[in-house]
Amino acid sequence: MKKQIFLLATMLTLATSCSSYSRKNQKLTLEAKGVIYKILYYASLAGSSHNSQPWKAEVYGEDSILVFADISRKLQVVDPTLRELYISVGAFIENLSRAASYFGYETEIKVHNLSDINGGPVASVTLNKSNEKREETILNDIKLRTTLRILYDTNPIKEADWMTLIAVAPSNIHYFSADSEKGNYIKQKELESYTQQAKNKNAQDELASWIRFSNKDVKEKQDGLTTEGMGIKGIGGFVVRNFFKPGDSKKESFVNQGIDKTKLQVENCGGWLIITQPSENIESWINTGRLYQAMHLKCRKMNIGFHPMNQISEETDFGRKANTFLGLNGQILFIARIGYVKEYPEPVSVRRPVESFTTFK
Ligand SMILES: Cc1cc2nc3c(=O)[nH]c(=O)nc-3n(C[C@H](O)[C@H](O)[C@H](O)COP(=O)(O)O)c2cc1C
Structure with missing residues (x-):
């Protein structure tokens, strides 16, 4: 009898640690x-x-x-x-x-x-x-x-579709096809700036503080980057969730895997969307966030995956040089990789409850 109870308990533990805790579990x-x-x-x-x-x-x-x-x-x-x-x-x-x-x-x-x-x-x-x-x-x-970090189809985005996206704010939003010279430039610079950031010890520490590998961390914090959100699924996801600590994300092997994955991501898309603003202040940042969200909300209906990749605007000098090369008026404040996908997965990123960020006066 004791043996059976032990077996049952082991199976239950395994079952809960096998599946990842994500938005669908947030009742x-x-x-x-x-x-x-x-x-x-x-x-x-x-x-x-x-x-x-x-x-x-x-x-x-x-x-x-x-x-x-x-x-x-x-x-x-x-x-x-x-x-x-x-x-x-x-x-x-x-x-x-x-x-x-x-x-x-x-x-x-x-x-x-x-x-x-x-x-x-x-x-x-x-x-x-x-x-x-x-x-x-x-x-x-x-x-x-949902932010989609999977690989996309490399076919260019149909004109009617990218026009629908930039119609959100035609003077602020710019589309570059992945197979164009400018699209190729963004691809290369995105990988270079990502690599620079991934190797920066301070950025590694900061990223580790927002990583939620274990189900326990995801449930407790209800924010940050989870294994499933980062696209680490299957057996790999099981191993990372149960045996990795956030600090392991700073190890060379993990950093290099991230760089390899980013290389594949930038090589597998249909194009790039960039949001610029004439000046930088709270109002233009808020406006940029509104435009990003408005565009992203349109993507699923067109079967277009959307993945913000902002390292060019985060890493010193990359943004300024990209502005010049791409001939854009205004500052680059936001960049996203886009492309057609065959299947559109359900959102997995968790959210904190309304009560935790709201005061009802
Ligand atoms: C300003 C901003 C910058 C972002 N930069 C990146 C990025 O560089 N790489 C990335 O993979 N996701 C990036 N994201 C996507 C977020 O990680 C994502 O929105 C968050 O994890 C929640 O997931 P969800 O969009 O699926 O709800 C960015 C999002 C915003 C709003």
């Missing part, structure tokens, strides 16, 4: 929640650098939300100016606005200047009842958006 019953809670939940499904989810919210009554940047979640090494942190907050605001429209509200959004912020809100959002007909697919688009 959430939204039905009983108020509309603003639901809107904030959908807002939090936005992408963010290292899945740091650097946003906070304060809710006043039925129609007013203040959005804050959570600076304690900054990436000091790869994002010292907080550009990507605010881009992530911008993505949150875009989702918030779209989710609000689904629930029958038009949003009035006032973005504040950096000099005015000083720990204060980044944006004030007012919800006004609207009679506009809602787009029925909005919530599904938000729920199913």
